[in-house]
Amino acid sequence: MSPKQCCSETMGRRQRQAGLSIVEMMVGMVVGLVASLVIMQSFSSSETYRRNISGTGDALQSAAIAAQRLDMLIQEAGSGLARGSWVWGCRLLVTESGNVVLPSPTGYPSPFSSVPQTLRAVPAAIVNGGSGSDVIMVMAGDSAAGNQGLSFSSATGDSLVVQTPTIGMIPKSSAAALAYDLILTVPRKLAEDPGDCRVVQAAKTMTAPVLTTDASLGLKVATFAKLVPLNTTTYGTVDSAIYTKSPAAFHLGLRDNPNFAMLGVSSDSELVQYDLLKRIDPQIVGENIFLIKARYGLDNGVGGDINDNAVDEWVSPSESGWTFADLMDGKRATQQRIGYIKALRIAMVVRSSQPITTPAPMTSIELFQDLASSRRFSRTLTTEEQRYQYQTYEWVIPLRSMRTPPNI
Secondary structure, eight states: OOHHHHHHHHHHHHHHTOOOOHHHHHHHHHHHHHHHHHHHHHHHHHHHHHHHHHHHHHHHHHHHHHHHHHHHHHHTTTTTTTTOGGGTTOEEEEEETTEEEESOSSOOOTTSTTSOSSOBOOSEEEEOOTTSOOEEEEEEOOOSSTTOOEEEEOSSSSEEEESSOOTTOOOOTTSOGGGSEEEEEEOOOTTSOOOEEEEEEBOTTOOOOEEEEETTTTEEEEEOOSEEEBOHHHHOOOOHHHHTSOOEEEEEEETTOOEEEEEEEOTTSEEEEEETTOSSOOEEEEESEEEEEEEEEEOSSTTSOTTSSSOOEEEOTTSTTOSHHHHTSOOHHHHHHHHTEEEEEEEEEEEOSSOOOOSSOOOEEEEOTTSOGGGOEEEEOOTTGGGSOEEEEEEEEEOGGGGSOOOO
16 A cells, blocks of 8 residues: 555544534534523423412412311300300409419410400400401300200309209219319399309219109109319309309310310411410411401391391491400490301411412402402502412301300
8 A cells, every 4th residue: 555545544534533513512502502491491380380289289278277177166156155145245254273364364475465365255256457367266165055054052152053954064983173064154133234254163073963764754854963062273163243143154064175265377377276264275277377357247137137147247346346345345235246246257368388480469468349348358468478379268157056046
């Protein structure tokens, strides 16, 4: 082979192994960059969609859990007390193991700091929260006594002598003394403003009603002890201002069962339940709750028939006569107004757990839009609040026990 041929073949191989040109490299980089941008955009869109769907799911779940708790507590409001209209408005007194529980010796913690320390008996009440969430208060017993108060007498306040069977009061011999029945003792001087009423507890030595067969009647009859001794060590004695005024005793059920509670929304968007009798610590019963507002459903004859167990109008807790202070004024006239409350209308706004991206963010919240303008609620969202997704739910919760007209 000649040198010329060898050189020619070597040069050809070098040309074939020269690699990519600068133009080809630039084209490849541009194509790769475009592909990366498309992939990133697709991933971002997918993540945004996933986050929006996840936020909606979280909101729905939170709404379902919170709504269930609200339904359960509000529907029972007034249970065990509704057939004694003179109960409403009495000043609640509770002492446990020597410590005053009600009136509360200190202010309530957030989100209940706006609630006064002195409280009076109501089936349900709303503390207006202004532009923030309202606080909802409910009171209910858990007894088989059918909402009926039992007339009693007492010489020193450390026991009750009842005139009728202690229906529903069935303490268990295996239970600790602290778990026994709670009783609300109330004066019945109808010509006076509501007085004080005290929660006391039946002692473990109380004898429950017993069913025995009466041969002459061929039926079983209940025999009962008229004396109901009280657990004075834990819940104290009945005040003389109560047992000297034609008193009645309302059986509330075993200690852990009555619902004397407040519900409010914390700064962490949590629905918190607070036990007014301080038997348990505050509980978180819902998350991602941005706002709760409520309205009273009244059977007061405005636009309908009075006392027909149908809601005649919805009123705001900021209106004259229906503020929390008005319902806590301890006046005879207020007792009748409290009896008008047949339902609560709840508006709950839940918020996504994470910020979302949306071309049209919600800028304001509008609630109770079918009511008169003075009874509606409107709130403008801040720029930071507009970054989240919101779901609004409105529904009516009847106070089932309040459907029964009180016996006076």
